[in-house]
Amino acid sequence: MKFGMKVAATVLVSALLSGTAAFAQDPVKIGVVLPLTGPTAGYGKDGKMGAELALEEINGAGGILGGRKIELMYDDEKGTPQDGVAAVQKLMTQGRVKAVIAGMNSSITLAESAITKNKVLHVNPGAQADAITEQGSPWLFQVNNTASTNSTIFHKYLIGTLKPKTIAYMGENTEFNKAVLENLKRSLEGSGTKLVEVANYDASTTDFTSIVTRLKAANPQMLYVVDAYPARTAQIWKQIRQQGGFPMEAHSTGTVQASAIVPAEGAMEGVVTGDIFIAEGATGEMADFIKKFQAKNNVDPNKVSLVVYEAVKLIAAAMDKAGTDSNYDLISKTIRDNVWKTPRGSLAFDAKGRAKAPYFYIQVVKGKDVALRESFEVK
Known part of the structure; x- marks a missing residue:
């Protein structure tokens, strides 16, 4: 009887240990x-x-x-x-x-x-x-x-280095677009550069001809496009190019990938953007x-x-x-x-759970990818 109890106890312990290991x-x-x-x-x-x-x-x-x-x-x-x-x-x-x-x-x-x-x-x-x-x-x-971290660096470059006198802006009605536009307006304060036109559009928009026509009528030195969807980005820049483009052109940070550049078929050539990653160098x-x-x-x-x-x-x-x-x-x-x-x-990571990339890279679309123009250490 005692032997049977001992065997049963041994089996139970082995099973428990086996379960723990599993x-x-x-x-x-x-x-x-x-x-x-x-x-x-x-x-x-x-x-x-x-x-x-x-x-x-x-x-x-x-x-x-x-x-x-x-x-x-x-x-x-x-x-x-x-x-x-x-x-x-x-x-x-x-x-x-x-x-x-x-x-x-x-x-x-x-x-x-x-x-x-x-x-x-x-x-x-x-x-x-x-x-x-x-x-x-x-x-x-x-x-x-965050959009504000990237945009602050990017807008400082656009305004302080490229120095357009006027900017026209277009972007989809999203939280991302809202954050970028608010940051741009703050960045422009006291800069001497004016925001002369803003055009927002819904996600369902496919024809941007009338928007581009309206922006061209404002005669800006720079067009700034804010859009994160690759296929739509390609379509926008094709339609911009069909109307002759703008003297200076920029696209929102962190959103320009080969998946937008390649289908744009050259329409994004020379567009300035920025991101936390670049393979070059x-x-x-x-x-x-x-x-x-x-x-x-x-x-x-x-x-x-x-x-x-x-x-x-x-x-x-x-x-x-x-x-x-x-x-x-x-x-x-x-x-x-x-x-x-x-x-x-x-x-x-800070108290809000936000990380900051150590570096931010100003880029320009070249061929089927982006090329490094300038790098900044993120403070």
Whole structure:
């Protein structure tokens, strides 16, 4: 009888230990919401390649939290707030993910962040609108610069270096456009440069001929276009070129990728823009990232690839350092209290969860890509 009880106890202990070991090896699930279809599907493709490279590196190095692997679960936001919300909800309720990476379009990210607030760790890799991190969500972090940070540097360059006497402005009715326009107006105060015309349009607009005609009638020295959708950006610049263009031309920061430049078929040549990433002249960690990305995907990375890569790496490193995948207060404190090594250099996050890229690059469209014009250290 005693022998039987001893055997039973041994079996029970073994089962418990086996269960503990199995639990220790359960993967840490991270949801990744990207535009895999729809008008910005190119961003989704680029972002997924960045995420997969990060996944390969993390798991190849032994995972996190004592050997647990990372598992990425993808869903499609299709370029609309409704689909973004549905994707986040599905990953949280059905996928039971421990963190969500979501944020390419500012309006969509605002809708998604209302769902994740106080429920799960949320890292926004790409969307720029300041309003996203103004909500006071303690578990929300933004890897990309805010629109105001990027715009302040860019507008200083446009006004102080290019020195147009007059600017005409056009952009889609979005939170991103609103943030950029407000920053431009502040930047123009006391500069001697005047904003002579502003034209906003809805997402459904496809013919910009009348808008361009109206802007040309104002006779500005510079046209400034603010739009984050590649296909529409290409269409806008084609229609601008059909009407002869403008003496100086600029496009919003962080939004000019090959997915817009190539279909524009030369119409964006010479357009000035800016971003937190450029492959030209890369050294150190950035050069290593580019080399590894090229080896894995047979294409060059872009800013979207980079920030999604960084988002995956940040979540994994913070969970590992905090020693937990579910204590979001501790993970968030860990993110804010530390400096994180990335291909761009060291990133630190402020009280609102915002990171600032160490450098910002003024670029000009040249051929099928952008070329470096000037670089700035972000203070």
